[in-house]
Amino acid sequence: MALDSRTLAAISGDDDLLLLSLMQNDEKHQPIFHLQDISDSQYKQLFRFDRPGLLEIQSAMGFPEFMSCPNRTKFNSMEGLHVLIRRLSYPNRLEDLSFLFGRTKFELSNIFNTTLDFIYEKYERLLLTLDRPWLSPGDLDAMTTAVSDKGSPLDNCWGFIDGTIRPICRPRQNQRVVYSGHKRVHGLKFQSIMAPNGMIAHFYGPIEGRRHDAGMLRESGVETEMQHMMNRPNNDVFCVYGDPAYPLTPYIVPPFRGAVISANQARFNKKMSAVRVCVEWGFGKLLSLFAFLDYKKNQKLYLQPIGKYYKVAVILTNCHTCLYGSETSTYFGLRPPTVQEYLRL
Known part of the structure; x- marks a missing residue:
């Protein structure tokens, strides 16, 4: 009878009848x-x-x-x-x-x-450490070579760091804490490092939407980990490239800033911007695969574990890249690790 009522409601456009036909939500359906x-x-x-x-x-x-x-x-x-x-x-x-x-x-x-x-x-x-078998010195050398071959002026850049804010449903409490004046949206912030083989190598968050990327970097501790792990035998280091919000350190390189920069500095910024676009591809793939995360009315801060949703989705996205590759891995010509290599604890 419920099925007949539902069909009738769909034909007649009677919303009350449709709601009545769906009231038996506690019953199993074939x-x-x-x-x-x-x-x-x-x-x-x-x-x-x-x-x-x-x-x-x-x-x-x-x-x-x-x-x-x-x-x-x-x-x-x-x-x-x-x-x-x-x-x-x-x-x-x-x-x-x-x-x-x-x-x-x-x-x-x-x-x-x-x-x-x-x-x-x-x-x-897996998302909180760079101590992974697929980030060995040999793998990092291959990544820096791939980035350099695409026109990067840096010969030691192995990845790209970025902070992003993800919109959420406006909460009733503590609205100012999660409000980003820059983006004009209520949201939670995440920090990711995208490797040129298509993998999201590090993923930190969430933190309050009003926080600055530099504060998120400090809180994540990823730079401290890079100081221990991203060193080359010739006293050089492996670095990641970020946007202007990040400080300049031996392990993190932002673009040149200022109202007036030289022609060489502008050329550097342009070339690095061209290869850094893979960060956007990485988050684009995450939201393309798991569009539930892109619908902010579903992201209710005090009712759902939003951070857990994102982290599990990132793990599954990395598994998808391991199996099928990605736009980033194709662009740089690098093969991602296998699922077994990625999930090895």
Whole structure:
């Protein structure tokens, strides 16, 4: 009867009738299709990865075959990955996913959060350190060569650092804390380092939207880590290139600033700006794969773990780059690490 009412409501445009037909939200629905029955192209469009790729991620992340939610809802870990990725890939409501997966919205909420927590608790550390096997001195040399070959005046630049503010739904409390006067938006700030092989090598945040990039750099501690790890045998260092908000240090190089700069300095800024655009490609890919993050009405500061959403999405984006490459890795001609190399703890 609910289905007939829903059909009638859609035909007649009666919103009250449509709401009445959807009131039984606590009931399970039959899934509208089975995952094994859809084509490979449809599968990848829905879940961002192909079937072999998602199986590889499940294995590399060490998911158990079955998982249990705090309310004792049991589910297959592959189902959990499907729910997580589909939820993040588009601003879906849980009611919409209920018809897709054949579970109630309460079950889906628990499955989503349990899978999210598993990845976050186990792999968040990958985003907070540069001590990774795919950032060895040999790999860093290859990255600096690739950046230099694209016209960079710096022969020791291995990556690009950037701070970005992501809009959120305006909170009722502490609005001034998260308001950015520069961007004129309420939001949370994140800092990322994009490597030329397409990987987001470091990802820090969130912090309050009103904070400056230089303060976020200091709080992240990434420069201190670079002082210990980014040194070359010839007493030179590996550096990253940033925007004018960052201070000039041996490990971080910003463009030349000032109202009047020389022709050589302007040429330097222009050439570095051309290769630095890959930072925008990296965040563009993140939001393209996981558009849920780009819909600010879904980002409710005191109701949702927004930072956790972003960090898990970055981990999954890096896994996507490992499997399929990216615009950045193609541009610089570098191959990203394998999923197993990236997820190695």
